Amino acid sequence: MSPRSTLLLLVLALAPLLRAADDDARLRHFRDLAETRNYSLGRPGAMRFTPDGATVIFLRGGPRDPVLRLYEFDLATKQERELVTPAQILGGADEQLSVAEKARRERARTTAKGFTRFDLSRDGTRLLVTLSGRLYTVDRATRRVTALPGRNWLDPRFSPDGTAVAAVANGELHVIDLATNTDLALTAGATATLTHGAAEFVAQEEMQRREGYWWSPDSQSLAYQETDESMVETRYIADPLHPEAAPLPFHYPHTGSPNAVVRLGVIARAGGATRWIEWDRTRLPYLATVTWREPGAPLTLLVQDRAQQDEHLLAADAVTGTTRELLRETDAAWLNLDRGAGLPRWLKGGRQFLWTTERRGDWQVELHDASGALVRELTPTTFGYHGFAGVDEAAGCVYLQASVDPVDTQVWRVPLAGGPATALTTARGRHDLQVSENGKVLIHSFSLLDGTTGSEVLSASGQVLATLPSVAESPSDLPRLELTRTTGGERSYYAAIVRPHAFVPGKKYPVILSVYAGPHITVVSSSLRAYLADQWTADQGYIVVRLDGRGTPLRGREWQRVIRGNLIDIALHDQVEGLQALGAQYPELDLTRVGVTGWSFGGYFAAMATIRRPDVFRAGIAGAPVVTWENYDTYYTERYMGLPSENPAGYRASSVLTYAAQLKRPLLLIHGLTDDNVYVQHTFQLADALYMAGRPYEFMPMLGTHMAGSSDPVVRMREEERSMAFFNRELKP
Numbered sequence: 001m002s003p004r005s006t007l008l009l010l011v012l013a014l015a016p017l018l019r020a021a022d023d024d025a026r027l028r029h030f031r032d033l034a035e036t037r038n039y040s041l042g043r044p045g046a047m048r049f050t051p052d053g054a055t056v057i058f059l060r061g062g063p064r065d066p067v068l069r070l071y072e073f074d075l076a077t078k079q080e081r082e083l084v085t086p087a088q089i090l091g092g093a094d095e096q097l098s099v100a101e102k103a104r105r106e107r108a109r110t111t112a113k114g115f116t117r118f119d120l121s122r123d124g125t126r127l128l129v130t131l132s133g134r135l136y137t138v139d140r141a142t143r144r145v146t147a148l149p150g151r152n153w154l155d156p157r158f159s160p161d162g163t164a165v166a167a168v169a170n171g172e173l174h175v176i177d178l179a180t181n182t183d184l185a186l187t188a189g190a191t192a193t194l195t196h197g198a199a200e201f202v203a204q205e206e207m208q209r210r211e212g213y214w215w216s217p218d219s220q221s222l223a224y225q226e227t228d229e230s231m232v233e234t235r236y237i238a239d240p241l242h243p244e245a246a247p248l249p250f251h252y253p254h255t256g257s258p259n260a261v262v263r264l265g266v267i268a269r270a271g272g273a274t275r276w277i278e279w280d281r282t283r284l285p286y287l288a289t290v291t292w293r294e295p296g297a298p299l300t301l302l303v304q305d306r307a308q309q310d311e312h313l314l315a316a317d318a319v320t321g322t323t324r325e326l327l328r329e330t331d332a333a334w335l336n337l338d339r340g341a342g343l344p345r346w347l348k349g350g351r352q353f354l355w356t357t358e359r360r361g362d363w364q365v366e367l368h369d370a371s372g373a374l375v376r377e378l379t380p381t382t383f384g385y386h387g388f389a390g391v392d393e394a395a396g397c398v399y400l401q402a403s404v405d406p407v408d409t410q411v412w413r414v415p416l417a418g419g420p421a422t423a424l425t426t427a428r429g430r431h432d433l434q435v436s437e438n439g440k441v442l443i444h445s446f447s448l449l450d451g452t453t454g455s456e457v458l459s460a461s462g463q464v465l466a467t468l469p470s471v472a473e474s475p476s477d478l479p480r481l482e483l484t485r486t487t488g489g490e491r492s493y494y495a496a497i498v499r500p501h502a503f504v505p506g507k508k509y510p511v512i513l514s515v516y517a518g519p520h521i522t523v524v525s526s527s528l529r530a531y532l533a534d535q536w537t538a539d540q541g542y543i544v545v546r547l548d549g550r551g552t553p554l555r556g557r558e559w560q561r562v563i564r565g566n567l568i569d570i571a572l573h574d575q576v577e578g579l580q581a582l583g584a585q586y587p588e589l590d591l592t593r594v595g596v597t598g599w600s601f602g603g604y605f606a607a608m609a610t611i612r613r614p615d616v617f618r619a620g621i622a623g624a625p626v627v628t629w630e631n632y633d634t635y636y637t638e639r640y641m642g643l644p645s646e647n648p649a650g651y652r653a654s655s656v657l658t659y660a661a662q663l664k665r666p667l668l669l670i671h672g673l674t675d676d677n678v679y680v681q682h683t684f685q686l687a688d689a690l691y692m693a694g695r696p697y698e699f700m701p702m703l704g705t706h707m708a709g710s711s712d713p714v715v716r717m718r719e720e721e722r723s724m725a726f727f728n729r730e731l732k733p
Contacts (some may be wrong), residue, residue, distance in 0.1 A: 018343050030536050030720055031686060032473075034066045037111075038532045044071070044455055046117060050124035053436035055455065056443065056468060057083075057127065060113055065475045066711070067114040070127065072140065075441070075457060075467055080469050084138050084145055086114040090130050096132045098152050099248060100198075106676065107204035111711035121162035128156055128165060135167065137178065149183045154198060155211060159219040160658030166197075166213060166222060166345075170626070172447050173197030173224050174215055175269055186222065186267050187274075193230040193251070193569065200227045200260040201251060204633035205677060206337040216266075217295040221318060223266050223277075225287065228274050231258035237674050241703065247494060250676050255637040256644045262287045266318045277316045279303055279323050284312060288337055291623055297350030300326070307637045308334045313355070313372070324547075326372030329357060334639045335560035336361075336520070336553075341388040348393055356385065358411050362556045365400060367416060376418050383421070386554070388434025390442075391416075393682050395460060399424075399442075401713055402408030405528045406554035407483060407494055411444070424462055431526045441465065446526040451478040467491075477501060477530055479535040482490060485582035486547075493578040494524045497586065498534040498544040509543045510593035510731040513579060515609075517639060518601030519560060519572045520546045544590055545582060549574025565650040567629065567640060575609070576616050590595035591616070593731045597723065600678060601624035601705065607656050607667065607686065614664045619730035621723055623670045624706055627656045627682035656686055661693035668698045668726050670719065698726070 033039070043062040047056055052197070054075055057705035059068040070083040084093065094112060110116050119128040127138040135148040135156050148165065165176045171190030171646040175392075176183050187196035198212040213653045229251040236247035253259045263288060265274035286304040288311065291297075298315040301323075305311070310330050314323040318465040326344075331333055336358060344353040352375060355366045363385035367375040378398065379385055386409050389399040396416045403410045409430045425431040429448030433700050436442070445455040455468040482497045500509070514534055516523050523546045534544040548555075551563035552571050563570050583591040596617045598606040603625035610620030629637050629651055646650050652658055667690075672682040683699070690697045700722060702715070710717040 004271060008693050010300075021100060026536075026540065027717065027721065031477075031713065031717055033475075033532055033717040034720075035535060036473050037066070038529065039473055039475050041066060043453070043470045044073075044468045046640055047434060047436070047445075047446065047455065047468065048120055049436040049441065049443070050120070051437050053438050053441040054126065055124070057118070057120060058468065059112075059118065060371055060471070061112065061114070063471050066112045067492065068116060070115050070118060070138065075466050078466055083127065083140065083143055083498075084129070084238075086131055086696040089129075089136060089145060098133055100152070100154055100475060101133065103250075103285075103676065104154060104204070104210070105141055106707065107705060109208060111707060119157050121158045122160050123162055124156075126162065128158055128702055130156060133392040135165065137165075146181075148178075149181060150174070150176070155213070157215065159215050159269070161219040162215055163219065167213065168195075168197040168212065171195035171198070173222065173267075175222070179683070183252070183270060186269075186271050186349075187224065187226075192249075193228065193232075195198065195227045195229075197224045199225065199229065200229070201264060202253065202259065202633055203287070207286075207631065209287075209289060209292070209338055212289050214292045214299075216292055216299075216318065217297075220269050221266055222269065223264055223290060223292055223299055226263050226265060232260055235676075235679065237676055238671050240701075247324070252676070252679075254699070255632060255634055255641070257634065259285060259306070259634055263287070264290065264316075266299070275319065275321045275427045277301070277323060278321050279312070283403050284310070289343070291342070291344055293348065294346040294348065294350055295352070296348075297346035300344055300346070300353075302337075302344075304335065306634075306638065307642065311335050315372075316378055326353075327355070327368065329359060331358070331561075332566040338388070344368075345388070345391060349392070349652055354388070354391065355399060356388065358557050359557070362625065365414065367399065376414070378414050379421065380419065384554070389433040392435060392439030392460065393441050394595070401432065406522060406527075406548070407524050409525075428526045428616040430525060434449075443468075447529055449481075449526045449528050450482075451475075451528040453529060456705075475529075475532060477535070480538070481528055481535075482524060483524070483586070484582075486578050486585070488584055489577045489581040491574075491577075492551075493574065493581070494522075494548050496524045496534075496546040496584055497582070498530065498531050498538045499588075500538045500541060500543075501535075502539070503588075505588070507588065508590040509541065509588055510595070510727075511579075511591065512537060512544050512727060512731075513575065513588050513594060513596045513609075514544055514546050514602075515575060515596055515598040515605050516600075516602040517549060517551070517575055517598070517605045518567070519563065520553055521553050521601075522552050522572060524548045536720075536725070539710050540728070545579065545589070547578040547582075563640060565647055567654045568605070569653065571605060572609060572612060573625070575605070576613060579616070593618055595619045595621070595731050596728045597621040597623070597727075601626065603670075607669075610661070610665050610667050611656070611659045611663045617665060617728060619666045619668075621668045621670065621726060622683075624672065624675060624678045625656065625669070625682060625686070626678055627686045628653055631679065631681060631685075633677075657689050660686060660689035663690060663693075663695040663697070666696075666698070666726070666730050668700065668723070670702060670708075670723075672699045672702045672703060672704035672706060675706045675708070677706040 044058040047058040069085040133152040153167040203209040232251040238247040264277040285305040289302040291300040313326040338356045346353045362381040365378040384404040386401040411424045414421045432445040434443040442458040451731045457466045603622040605620035
């Protein structure tokens with residue numbers, strides 16, 4: 001046998017071992033990604049200044065440990081101190097979560113464990129934490145932990161004066177007096193369908209209003225929400241691993257069906273009769289936001305009509321229950337909430353408030369007086385407002401997130417008196433800011449285009465005072481990312497391209513479109529670490545592409561609202577047009593081998609794209625897809641589609657079932673069996689329609705919710721492994 005023949009046999013013999021070793025290395029790389037939560041574990045989170053601005057309180061786990069512990073960082077000494085751990089309180093026992101707490105975490109997309117949230121007393125001396133439904137106060141000076149009475153508490157918060165804690169249990173609002181450690185139930189009469197002090201499903205899931213009660217600034221009263229869900233459809237979710245257990249009921253208002261009936265009342269801290277706040281709840285049933293924080297400012301509520309085309313900002317008299325209108329917003333398509341901004345933000349004494357609006361075509365920040373009259377516009381429509389960061393009245397400025405380039409998020413200081421804004425950040429990436437109560441120090445968090453991340457404390461002038469300690473691991477390789485804009489088409493789209501680290505110029509690669517394509521979310525950003533999972537996929541021999549078409553935010557009112565009445569046609573057109581434009585710009589993209597994958601709305605889009613455009617997409621993976629919009633929730637769907645009775649053609653055109661019989665390409669469906677947001681009913685409806693039409697498909701059921709796989713690294717790794725095997729088979733024969 002010749003040396004060449006011997007070498008060939010040796011290579012052939014070793015080839016399976018080499019492939020196995022290569023596969024193991026790839027899986028180890030993704031296991032690292034999954035176990036570190038994209039290298040985010042170990043970073044400080046939920047950061048808050050003490051009132052004097054001298055200390056930062058924060059939560060942090062280990063680099064591969066999602067159990068969050070409580071820390072403080074002294075700015076003068078630059079020293080970190082661990083205050084308390086879940087293990088110290090529970091004695092090493094596992095945390096037990098109630099059904100209500102699990103649902104709250106699902107709405108907030110919380111996958112960490114341990115102290116997932118905390119509250120800080122107004123004087124900064126005590127902290128409030130929850131574990132296994134029990135409440136504990138922590139004295140910062142001594143680190144002494146005190147258990148409070150009761151169990152199964154939700155949404156606990158200190159009173160502004162720090163003498164009491166309010167929380168919700170078993171559908172009732174309670175106050176615990178900290179001096180006597182006694183518990184007083186303020187409300188009564190809760191049933192399976194009537195609750196007090198907790199936000200309803202659509203408020204938590206879609207409005208990002210997680211609170212159902214609000215302390216008065218003087219700590220003597222509380223406003224609270226009463227929720228009547230007796231007319232809301234009840235859905236049941238069973239644990240497939242425990243068929244002996246009864247299914248759990250959930251109140252879920254699907255499109256066109258009755259919503260929860262909500263009203264707002266005010267009750268004294270000591271108990272007594274409730275004074276109900278008066279407004280036209282029949283015409284304006286949605287309670288979108290409630291604000292009651294600043295002494296001298298009124299209890300303020302934002303209410304909307306069901307179509308979300310008319311909203312009123314109301315100032316309420318907490319004694320009489322009467323309301324007066326501060327301002328009104330209308331939009332022929334829909335009104336967006338500035339979700340999570342905490343607006344209106346009243347200034348000291350209640351003499352003025354800050355507000356944001358899209359009424360002139362793009363987001364702006366305004367200053368209004370106590371009557372609601374406009375004082376001045378603080379930003380122009382060209383400012384590129386992204387979010388509200390804070391206000392420093394002593395310095396006469398407001399801090400905002402904004403960028404004319406929608407892939408960036410910079411931080412700006414804007415004078416309350418009017419005038420030009422000052423950029424506090426310029427490096428490309430995502431910048432966030434928190435302002436201390438006294439306005440003297442800021443927390444600047446960033447994730448940049450060069451891959452650097454961190455959180456630092458700044459002076460009001462922008463000087464770096466300290467870097468908050470992180471124990472997070474760093475990725476061994478950063479994504480090979482190119483941000484671009486498409487050219488040559490009907491319009492230009494922002495896009496991101498991730499190539500393999502071993503990219504060979506001149507070679508053609510199959511393409512995977514990683515997509516969302518729905519309203520209120522963009523997927524193209526200049527935060528490099530947002531693409532870590534895309535890079536792992538690319539390194540399997542693909543080019544991964546993201547695009548933001550019409551219907552997505554940050555490019556003006558008309559760009560987003562053009563999709564009104566139909567959630568798929570324009571979105572599908574723009575993704576295909578953008579993809580084809582990129583193919584013309586970058587010849588390494590093999591547009592004869594394109595796969596599409598997404599989750600939630602992205603899963604809906606992936607299913608639609610695979611079925612309706614087989615000329616473009618050779619295979620698709622649809623994760624937790626909304627298949628029929630009649631079976632998704634009222635607040636989200638009706639904002640964009642209207643009522644089914646008013647827009648039957650739009651609902652029919654936007655339903656995956658309308659096109660199911662046309663499926664020609666391989667389609668993999670993935671869904672968590674206990675999903676209480678996009679119920680697995682959706683995927684079963686599609687699977688049944690495909691089966692009855694004689695169309696082959698694949699289905700991977702998962703044991704989990706809408707966040708299936710996000711908290712368990714092994715589950716996430718196996719899901720990704722299965723997805724890559726599917727694409728490898730279909731796009732790399």
